[in-house]
Amino acid sequence: MGHDHSRPAVAAPPRVRRVLIATVVPLFLVTLVAALVLWPRDAPEVGGGEDAPRYHGTVERVVTEACPPAPETPEGTTAGPCGIATIAVETGPDAGQRVETPLPTGAGSPSVEVDDKVVLVVLTDPADPTVSSYSIAAHQRGKPLIWLALVFAVAIVAFGRWRGLAALGGLAASFAILLTFVLPGISAGQAPLPVAITGAALIMFVVLYLTHGVTAQTSVAVLGTLASLVLTGLLGSLATAFTHLTGYGSEDATTLSMFQADVDLHGLLLAGIIIGSLGVLDDVTVTQAATVTELAHANPDLTRLQLYRAATRVGRAHIASTVNTIVLAYAGASLPLLLLLTADTRGVTEIVTSEFLAQEIVRSIVATLGLIAAVPITTGLAALVTTAGRGGTTTPRPRRPAGERDEALAALSGPRVATGPNNIPDGPGRPGNTESTW
Known part of the structure; x- marks a missing residue:
């Protein structure tokens, strides 16, 4: 076994292959057993109420008009664009028909123009269920995302080939x-850290x-x-306990606790640190193994x-x-969180030690410590595996016979070769010419 990013490397000795197989295969089997034990079998269904029906349509006409001043805002200010949009409905019971709907207003509302593809929702009047109306909910993003994904895939395959x-x-x-495993497992109430x-x-x-x-x-x-991941999990557990983080440091976590009260948000924080560290960890470990x-x-x-020292110098730069x-x-x-902090009137110390910012600091520090540990761990293993066939000792290069060395030194120390107009030696056999010697 052996591997190189640009060409096949020399195969590792059979003894090294056997040791690696005896180490990696049991770890893989343990991972599979753990996945089977933790596999979500009764994932709860989150009941958030029935969603309003959604249909697709195309904007054919937009008529804007001045918005009436709102009572709670100063005169002359408006809440957003006002007017009517005519939309050709493409799906649903009214497909093929044209409907009119008010332009969406308010913070975060989509801005629509003619020919825009939009998503429509049907809103029912609570006082009279027989009365309903369409409203623009968002832009259709399916096709743009598909095109971006295709460009992404083509670029990767064109450059990386196989x-x-x-x-x-x-x-x-x-x-x-x-x-299929991590998110459903955590939703089912499993401990987030072992699942992650x-x-x-x-x-x-x-x-x-x-x-x-x-290889x-x-x-x-x-x-x-794998060793760095386990170490990152342990460091994360110690750091979050030391700083008394609860996992409720973000609005998303608080909202999640309302819908799924049995989710361990502290464990979810640790799971996020591990999953987030994985992508950078495998980059560093693959690079260090390839460098050695x-x-x-x-x-x-x-x-x-x-080998260890030279590859570690590369790892430091990485x-x-x-x-x-x-x-x-x-x-x-x-x-957005950082921008919110700039508008906060509290003192710097109070802001930095608040949970929502301390959580990000701990996340960055723990991920970095796990990353640093990955360099010596992987480099040491790679140096052991690479030199296992020769026991870690040098293999002296063959020396030239004494006679050949003396002749080469005499040729190099002799008078300079006479050259022609183009600085080219006149030919072999001249005094100091080394062509026949070499």
């Missing part, structure tokens, strides 16, 4: 595991081996990722310790940029 196709398969497998670790391990096995092949190098990345393999291929004389990536990713996802 590896890109395997990456798409791994992405599909990740979403399948999240949607098991789901992340399943994603890791499928994605890494599918994308990078069943010794991939097995090293799998072991490094490349260094050993480029210089077979490197000892195990030299971590330096990845830490910034993690923080910016969390900051981007929480940008």
